[in-house]
Amino acid sequence: MDLFTIFAASILINNFVYYYFLGVCPFLGLSKKVGAAFSMGVAVTFVMVLTAVASWAINHWILIPYGLDYLQIVAFILVIASLVQLVEMFIRKTSPPLYQAMGIYLPLITVNCCIMGLALLASLKNYNFPETVVFGVGAGVGFTIAIVLMAAIREQLELANVPEPLRGAGISLIVTGIIALAFLGFSGMIKQ
């Protein structure tokens, strides 16, 4: 599968939110303002690319050669947690205004299913290095699109008269489902 196909497919057809169900938790809680949602999306994409690189390296240079693939889960999650820590420290030192804008989301990203999901899926699909990186970028972009869409709709929902039991999680999930339905229309568009 060529790189562009992987990139486009991970945004439209196999969107991390609408197809793989990853990254739903922060999705529901945070996406109330478009600006904040976009920052979150960018932060996630950034961590995703780093994770793609790191997880591929660990998988192919350490785990597989030494027959340690049963340690994959532990290794991946530790790598992700450390990466997020490092990124947070780095941003805090080098760019305080950037840290103000999106540093607070970083600790949350560690338990965001998206990142771990990326590492696991890339490993499952046996992508080589360029494919893994492109997959990471595409996945991040897909997630950003989903979360920004959600935030924009929720901004409007604030003004609407949503029945009490549906407020919050209920309506968010239903709206997400409808958007997922729309995204289904992209299937088959790209020859895999």
Added chain:
Amino acid sequence: MRLSRRMLIVLSLIGLVSGALLMSVNMFTKDRIASNRKKEIEKAVIKVIPGTKSSLKIYEEKDFTVYKGRDDQGNVLGIAINTAAGGFQDRIFYIFGLDTQLTRINSLFVLDQKETPGLGAKIASAEAFLQFWEGRDVKQPLVLRKPAVKKDALAQNEVNTVTGATISSRAILASVNVALEKIKKLKQEGRFSIEGSDGD
């Protein structure tokens, strides 16, 4: 005890214990997991090369693995190709069996697919799709027949499309033709050997 020393000790201990635990779980389960995988492939090979009692991998590449199926006496009955096609939503993993001369497809069997249930997923059903693959002549590339006809009316190199699963059917067809070309080329280059009842 100093805090940093304590942190280090606690983390190392937890790491060691967890490592030991996982290593033992791995030793306990890995054979079973490997044999499960092997059994799955063997079942698939038996399905597409009738009469097979055991299979052996004779060539491997990314997304393209070739097996030969042998009977009790070790005679090679045919080869099976396990590969993937790009489907509607995700890849379709399937296997098909050929005779040793690479002239005929015995049958085709879909191993794993994520197509739309009730529509694209029909390609996994024998009566809707798979039965039309039996006995296809593959000296030339296969062609899709549209509109679909009864099995006896199909020419030897034609396969039916499935209503509601056009993209999935086409995907499999394209992939099979590519695989056929590849296997013929590999055979010419002598990259694998079919004949002979060589030992494992």
Added chain:
Amino acid sequence: MATRTNWEEFSKGLWLDNPVSRQLLGMCSTLAITNAVINGIAMGLAVGFVMICSSFLVSLIRKFIPNQVRIASYIVIIASFVTIADRFLAAYFPPLSKALGPYVPLIVVNCIILGRAEAFASKNTVGRSLIDALGMSVGYIVALLILSSVREILGSGTILGYGVMGDWFEPWIIMILPPGAFIALGILIAIAFQIERKVKQRS
């Protein structure tokens, strides 16, 4: 806060503090594998196993773990049990393992488990932590059962593979596809909220 009885500690996971309908955690797994009841049961048991073992271990050694490294420690502990669950499934239930796919390893980032370890097991005795974990697990399994039953009945017309809807029923395929998962869960959560409102109004 008054001390809860053992029963209250257990039952809060079933309704008042249900991880899915109230705490809104662990959505990824809930949505992904509830397309069939058997998958829901398998995932529920896997999560339960990890949660009970992790809470038990965390509570056992809670006094020895320095504050700064507690999250890292919990993660390693949880990841280990997840690996055990994953390997066990792959070895003894291969078709289930295939159906659940990458979502079993993803249990490690399931907020429910880390949340319980951090919020409860690290601060309570082993006994109470076990009860808490048990309650949360049962609550989670029940939520999964309900969601997967709805999705499987409406989406395939079956339960556990057995047809229950009869020939006249045309399955709502959407229910076993991703959009159906979102919508079904949204509606179920809304129903749960509504029930709670009614109960509160009455008392």
